[in-house]
Amino acid sequence: MRRGTDIAVVGAGSGGIGAALAAERAGARVLLIERSPTIGGTAVRAGVSTWEPVAGATGVPFEIYLALRERPDAVACYSYGRHICMPRPGEAPFPGGEHVMDRAVGYLNTLQRHGMRSLREDEQFARETLHGVVFEPDAYAEVACEMLREAGVEVLMGIAVVGAEATDGRVEHIRLSDGTEVRGRAFLDCTGDGALCAAVGCEMMAGRDWRDRFGEPHAPQVYGQECPCHGKASSIATNAATLIYRIMPADTDRVEPLPDDIPAECWWRERFPSVSAVQAPRGGYIMNMLPTAEYRSSAAFYEECRRRLLAHWHYVQSEFPEFRGYRLAWIAPEVGLREERRVVGEYVLTEHDLLAGLSGQGHADIIAIADHAMDLHGEGGGCRELSEPYGVPFRCLVPKGLRNVLVASRASSFSAIAASSCRLSRTMMQLGQAAGTAAVLALERGMDAPDVPADDLRDELRAQHVQLEWPMRDELREWIAQTDA
Numbered sequence: 001m002r003r004g005t006d007i008a009v010v011g012a013g014s015g016g017i018g019a020a021l022a023a024e025r026a027g028a029r030v031l032l033i034e035r036s037p038t039i040g041g042t043a044v045r046a047g048v049s050t051w052e053p054v055a056g057a058t059g060v061p062f063e064i065y066l067a068l069r070e071r072p073d074a075v076a077c078y079s080y081g082r083h084i085c086m087p088r089p090g091e092a093p094f095p096g097g098e099h100v101m102d103r104a105v106g107y108l109n110t111l112q113r114h115g116m117r118s119l120r121e122d123e124q125f126a127r128e129t130l131h132g133v134v135f136e137p138d139a140y141a142e143v144a145c146e147m148l149r150e151a152g153v154e155v156l157m158g159i160a161v162v163g164a165e166a167t168d169g170r171v172e173h174i175r176l177s178d179g180t181e182v183r184g185r186a187f188l189d190c191t192g193d194g195a196l197c198a199a200v201g202c203e204m205m206a207g208r209d210w211r212d213r214f215g216e217p218h219a220p221q222v223y224g225q226e227c228p229c230h231g232k233a234s235s236i237a238t239n240a241a242t243l244i245y246r247i248m249p250a251d252t253d254r255v256e257p258l259p260d261d262i263p264a265e266c267w268w269r270e271r272f273p274s275v276s277a278v279q280a281p282r283g284g285y286i287m288n289m290l291p292t293a294e295y296r297s298s299a300a301f302y303e304e305c306r307r308r309l310l311a312h313w314h315y316v317q318s319e320f321p322e323f324r325g326y327r328l329a330w331i332a333p334e335v336g337l338r339e340e341r342r343v344v345g346e347y348v349l350t351e352h353d354l355l356a357g358l359s360g361q362g363h364a365d366i367i368a369i370a371d372h373a374m375d376l377h378g379e380g381g382g383c384r385e386l387s388e389p390y391g392v393p394f395r396c397l398v399p400k401g402l403r404n405v406l407v408a409s410r411a412s413s414f415s416a417i418a419a420s421s422c423r424l425s426r427t428m429m430q431l432g433q434a435a436g437t438a439a440v441l442a443l444e445r446g447m448d449a450p451d452v453p454a455d456d457l458r459d460e461l462r463a464q465h466v467q468l469e470w471p472m473r474d475e476l477r478e479w480i481a482q483t484d485a
């Protein structure tokens with residue numbers, strides 16, 4: 001079967017939802033194609049239902065937050081609770097960092113990360129300043145579906161894009177797993193690993209970048225093995241993966257039995273990883289083991305992560321008696337991948353941008369801002385805070401050599417270090433919002449998206465309440481405060 005659309009958005013994770021909403025609202029016919037049986041991507045399928053603090057999340061993410069607030073127990077803001085490094089007098093020890101729902105905190109409080117000091121450095125500051133959002137994944141998927149339906153987006157679920165044809169830098173059509181061929185005027189790759197761009201032969205990056213590639217001060221000089229399949233100066237190490245689980249209060253006081261074939265000791269590293277445990281609006285904790293494994297693309301990967309997860313939960317219950325009053329209620333159906341392949345675009349965001357910040361970058365085409373720490377989990381990792389927000393240039397969404405495709409996901413054109421900061425769900429949504437908006441501006445003007453004047457795109461985004469400046473403009477701050485009251 002053959003069909004057509006104005007804009008095909010591939011992948012319905014954070015980036016894809018932002019892109020499809022923005023494009024359809026701007027007047028295009030949009031087809032959103034998602035291979036999983038539900039939309040939401042990592043935020044739903046991998047159970048990453050927290051939004052850490054980040055600057056710039058004032059567009060589609062704020063709308064989703066407001067819609068979630070209309071549902072019972074669907075969303076809350078959070079603050080620090082207990083912490084393994086800073087036990088307070090009289091507190092029971094905790095197996096990592098606890099985040100607790102906090103009614104005193106509003107959305108505005110979740111929009112700053114830079115300048116963060118750790119609990120060890122300045123406990124009072126960290127407790128007063130670090131706030132995020134936690135939501136119920138099912139409610140999030142429902143709300144996003146409703147918003148897409150109201151806007152008029154056609155959503156295909158359980159269907160993957162399996163191929164694409166491009167001629168002279170233009171994708172002509174994509175092929176779906178059900179045999180359909182979709183022709184479009186523009187294509188937005190929001191797959192999280194640049195699957196569409198890879199299918200038409202774009203240059204890709206994967207793994208940590210050697211220092212001589214971008215001259216980044218914190219890039220490894222010699223790291224791991226050269227990856228035979230990913231070419232250019234990459235190592236195979238990626239930001240680590242985590243299989244998330246949910247625990248719920250139970251009327252018991254026991255350690256749940258560990259299957260006989262799973263050791264009770266940690267067999268893959270020196271000791272069990274600590275956990276980021278976030279209180280969930282409908283009860284229990286969302287448990288994010290930091291991390292579960294180095295990502296490997298193999299059929300056995302999920303099962304190995306599941307075994308580690310069960311051992312981890314057994315350790316938590318054995319060593320921290322309060323958890324015997326909980327049961328393991330849910331294991332995410334997909335492992336959360338912090339990083340896969342990335343597309344080489346017209347501009348590659350690097351650590352230099354993160355360190356220069358908005359005041360020093362000097363790009364004229366910034367379409368989103370962010371300020372999460374450089375945050376690599378696993379071997380050779382670490383967390384380095386930034387001193388001011390940085391901007392993401394539109395050129396990071398433009399795959400080199402393609403004219404009618406934009407990439408808006410964690411696979412956008414970032415170095416591994418930049419990706420470790422930029423990948424947050426709300427930032428991906430903002431990239432999607434910019435890509436959807438740019439694609440429609442281009443169609444209206446009979447030009448290709450890379451040629452849309454940056455000033456026009458930025459004006460359009462500002463009109464959609466997107467924050468492009470730091471500090472935030474007063475009228476935007478007041479609008480958020482009033483709307484969230």
Ligand SMILES: Cc1cc2nc3c(=O)[nH]c(=O)nc-3n(C[C@H](O)[C@H](O)[C@H](O)COP(=O)(O)OP(=O)(O)OC[C@H]3O[C@@H](n4cnc5c(N)ncnc54)[C@H](O)[C@@H]3O)c2cc1C
Nearest residue numbers: 011013014015035041042052161191192336409410424425
């Ligand atoms: C363990 C973990 C913890 C994290 N913690 C936080 C946090 O606290 N706060 C925060 O903000 N961020 C956090 N992140 C980062 C954040 O969750 C992700 O980077 C972000 O959600 C990625 O969004 P995305 O749209 O780029 O990709 P995804 O959400 O992965 O969406 C990509 C979508 O594309 C679909 N797809 C892929 N290929 C195809 C195809 N061929 N055809 C059709 N569909 C396809 C996928 O099924 C998926 O739905 C965390 C990530 C992990 C893994």
